């Protein structure tokens with residue numbers, strides 16, 4: 001089995017991760033396990049400067065997803081937040097974001113950092129602000145129900161599946177009406 | 185000012201209450217980090233933005249009340265003397281970080297000092313809510329309700345995938361740090377704590393001393409808190425912390441029982457010697473004072489000492505910090521002068537109980 005991160009080396013570490021209550025199988029090589037933050041280091045290497053300097057270094061590795069790009073690696077364009085002006089390099093040095101927009105700007109590059117700091121997690125699974133959250137609450141519920149639906153269909157429990165499908169329709173309706181309210 | 189008066193002003197009202205399991209858990213705290221969506225984080229915001237946030241807090245929340253928390257007062261850092269700021273730090277109402285970057289910092293504090301919102305710290309908003317004893321769930325519920333109340337007027341920086349956005353990547357997600365302050369003298373005496381700390385770290389929790397520097401935990405007081413804020417819900421984080429704290433409470437109680445059974449007289453002797461030092465010394469450093477206070481508190485919990493209230497440990501650990509000693513003396517003191525003042529304050533305080 002090949003490593004799911006670099007698709008180059010064989011996967012030597014296999015484990016199950018629980019994210020948002022869903023199990024996800026992870027198969028990675030040792031190098032990626034460390035660099036992509038799947039393996040949480042012990043407390044001594046846990047300090048943020050350590051984490052970030054580690055990341056800073058592997059930025060210079062060819063990290064391409066496909067095999068044929070590795071030979072022609074070029075430095076990526078400079079990443080800079082358009083709202084606060086913080087660059088990705090500066091971020092790795094100070095270990096702090098400059099504004100909310102930085103998160104979107106640095107995007108996927110942050111996943112390994114979050115995984116290392118937060119024991120393999122990179123996606124939020126907690127409170128959603130009441131007013132600001134809008135239809136996120138309902139959308140999350142719908143997503144959960146859809147996964148349940150797929151599962152039921154696969155295991156041919158069609159009666160249950162029909163109930164779940166109805167529930168999803170109800171939630172979708174609710175979402176649409178809430179959007180209506182928001183326009184007033 | 186009389187000592188009694190000084191104590192009444194110095195010790196937050198909620199601290200004088202006894203919560204559940206208060207023989208071991210001194211207090212529970214929930215901290216939530218939040219930011220304004222449109223303003224750069226304090227580290228990069230310009231002065232106008234930060235002043236604007238302060239004015240906003242004064243206007244919208246100054247003198248307001250929410251639930252049991254009345255008459256919020258916005259205390260601006262640049263209007264305080266350095267001793268006053270130090271006192272707020274020693275009461276855990278603000279962080280040293282807020283003091284160090286104090287030009288645009290403030291704290292919105294409820295009258296009973298159970299809620300303190302730091303404004304323009306590392307994040308724009310840091311809500312802190314305390315409960316006496318072991319009451320993490322209650323603290324979480326009230327902190328979350330308070331958070332909703334603030335959110336009625338603030339657009340928080342929030343992302344569906346990353347959660348509440350914070351200046352430091354270690355806080356993103358829930359933005360929540362849940363913690364308890366525990367008094368663990370028996371686990372220290374039996375050295376069990378040395379084996380337990382690495383095991384607790386493995387569970388994604390952090391153990392550290394509150395007083396003292398480095399690995400030292402003065403007064404045998406430890407803080408246990410969550411490390412992970414992303415990918416776990418607030419309730420799950422609190423549940424996980426709770427179950428570890430529960431086990432620590434049990435272990436500490438067992439260790440106390442064992443020591444009493446196996447070497448009761450020696451323990452009693454140690455406790456009363458410490459009581460003797462506190463009631464009689466003329467010069468005492470904070471390290472010795474906190475060791476003796478921990479012994480006396482253990483003596484109270486085990487029934488050896490009966491005429492002193494439990495809150496004495498928490499109270500005197502705070503009152504004998506440099507900031508408070510200087511405020512009580514109404515002047516700056518050298519470290520040597522502090523050791524003399526500390527000894528006399530503790531003697532006076534113990535005398536108050538004897539006179540009852």
Ligand SMILES: [Zn+2]
Nearest residue numbers: 003006029032
């Ligand atoms: Zn790999």
Ligand SMILES: [Zn+2]
Nearest residue numbers: 081084099102
């Ligand atoms: Zn930015």
